[in-house]
Amino acid sequence: MLRLPSTLAFKTPRPFVAKRTLLPALLLSVWAVPAWSADLLTITRDALENNAELSSARSQTQSVEAGRDVARGDLLPQLNASGNVAHNRIYESQSSAAGTQAGQVANGTGNTSGNDDPFNSVSLTLEASQALYDARNSREVEQAEREIDQQIYALASTEQQVLIDVATAYFDILRANDILDARLAQERAIGRQLEQAEEQFEVGLIAITEVEEAQASFDQSRAERIAAQSDLQVSFEALERLTGQRYASIEALSDDYPIQQPSPSDRDYWVDLAVENNPLVLAEQAGVEVSRSAVGVAQAQRLPTLEAFASYQYADNDIDGIQGHDESSQIGLSANWPLYTGGSTQASIRQSTYQLEASQFDFEAQRRDTVQQVRSLYTQVSNDVSTVDAREQAIVSNQSALDATRAGYEVGTRNIVDVLNAEQNLYNAISDYAQARYDYVVNLLSLRQQSGSLDVEAVEEINAWLQGEEVTFTLPEDAGSSSVTNIGERPVLEQ
Numbered sequence: 001m002l003r004l005p006s007t008l009a010f011k012t013p014r015p016f017v018a019k020r021t022l023l024p025a026l027l028l029s030v031w032a033v034p035a036w037s038a039d040l041l042t043i044t045r046d047a048l049e050n051n052a053e054l055s056s057a058r059s060q061t062q063s064v065e066a067g068r069d070v071a072r073g074d075l076l077p078q079l080n081a082s083g084n085v086a087h088n089r090i091y092e093s094q095s096s097a098a099g100t101q102a103g104q105v106a107n108g109t110g111n112t113s114g115n116d117d118p119f120n121s122v123s124l125t126l127e128a129s130q131a132l133y134d135a136r137n138s139r140e141v142e143q144a145e146r147e148i149d150q151q152i153y154a155l156a157s158t159e160q161q162v163l164i165d166v167a168t169a170y171f172d173i174l175r176a177n178d179i180l181d182a183r184l185a186q187e188r189a190i191g192r193q194l195e196q197a198e199e200q201f202e203v204g205l206i207a208i209t210e211v212e213e214a215q216a217s218f219d220q221s222r223a224e225r226i227a228a229q230s231d232l233q234v235s236f237e238a239l240e241r242l243t244g245q246r247y248a249s250i251e252a253l254s255d256d257y258p259i260q261q262p263s264p265s266d267r268d269y270w271v272d273l274a275v276e277n278n279p280l281v282l283a284e285q286a287g288v289e290v291s292r293s294a295v296g297v298a299q300a301q302r303l304p305t306l307e308a309f310a311s312y313q314y315a316d317n318d319i320d321g322i323q324g325h326d327e328s329s330q331i332g333l334s335a336n337w338p339l340y341t342g343g344s345t346q347a348s349i350r351q352s353t354y355q356l357e358a359s360q361f362d363f364e365a366q367r368r369d370t371v372q373q374v375r376s377l378y379t380q381v382s383n384d385v386s387t388v389d390a391r392e393q394a395i396v397s398n399q400s401a402l403d404a405t406r407a408g409y410e411v412g413t414r415n416i417v418d419v420l421n422a423e424q425n426l427y428n429a430i431s432d433y434a435q436a437r438y439d440y441v442v443n444l445l446s447l448r449q450q451s452g453s454l455d456v457e458a459v460e461e462i463n464a465w466l467q468g469e470e471v472t473f474t475l476p477e478d479a480g481s482s483s484v485t486n487i488g489e490r491p492v493l494e495q
Helices: 040-050 052-073 097-107 135-202 208-243 267-277 279-300 344-411 416-450 456-463
Strands: 036-038 078-091 116-133 247-250 305-317 326-336
Touching: 036 040, 040 052, 040 135, 040 208, 040 247, 040 456, 052 135, 135 208, 135 247, 135 279, 135 416, 135 456, 208 416, 267 279, 267 344, 279 344, 344 416, 416 456
Parallel strands: 036 247
Antiparallel strands: 078 116, 116 305, 305 326
């Protein structure tokens, strides 16, 4: 393990586990849910249960599955019942000439009036049908099955995206915290240099220009520290968006986490694995089958349909002079053959054929993109291994350079600008080391995502390298008492 000389304000360039806490500055500190400590696996499980995008994808999958039942319903028996109850009134105002004359003689008047004859009626109709041959509906059911396959792959892709998003957000917090530690140590070191320069200027040992140089470096380090605090705020809030939960603390990554080549160390293996298992590739491949089924649906519009049907009707009324009721029933077969539809059927076939071609091109584009992503990530992970080693060695080299520069400054061969630059280089090297270390972890998980092998077990493997409660990063106790958490107050690192 790399150890820095005691001249630094800390003993290790790794995530600075020396009795300190991570103070994630949250812009909003008043929440409806309690805060608690969690590791990567706990947060991942929370995201799988509460993530909004994943919940939406699950509901969409259920919707697509229900669509298959909708399409299948047209092939099952259909039964309809209808009834009618009515009060009827007929107004008659016309009569024949013979009836008028007879009425005049009988009544002794020349006027006549119509008959008002109200009555009640009731009717009932039962209809049943069963499709015997309907190629279009059958192929629509097949298309719905293919859509389910496609949606299942899309759901798997969303789940893997949630896993990588959670891991990225988690390690972004650790990355931001390590960088903030480096910037705080840098600010303190340059602050001490500024104090020494001011004291030397007061006794006439140096010129005012060296004090101004030290002041400029201190102001720059302060600005970098403020930027690091802001990055920590932003990165910590990303977990809440993914899980809907607020976490009081998270655990750090062990210093001993192995930085090594992907296993197996064969790029073609990862490419082949991705082509076979990447859910986005499989979803596009299933989309080709959906489009092919759509062509079959369009072609089936030219085919005849055959249906068996049966019906029963009942009618009754209470008109005076009429007894009994009416009943009728019917059973038979019904066939329909669309001979000409104005060209719409042929146009629908052409349309679905073009959509099939488009889906095939989409599949090929996704396959190529996945292959390129896997190759790039494999190369990146391989380079990350060397980068981490180089960044670690750079800390040692810059520490030696700083020691030599300070010694030269004390004997007058180097000036204060040289010392300040050397200190800046050292803390930049420490920051770069933290960047490289977490880049490796995230890129390795991204490689597994692109290859379709990212799952909860992969997260558990990373989680096993998280440290225990003694290095847990904890929010300040008074975080809930103010609308903005003050993250400027941090414990002093071990000297």
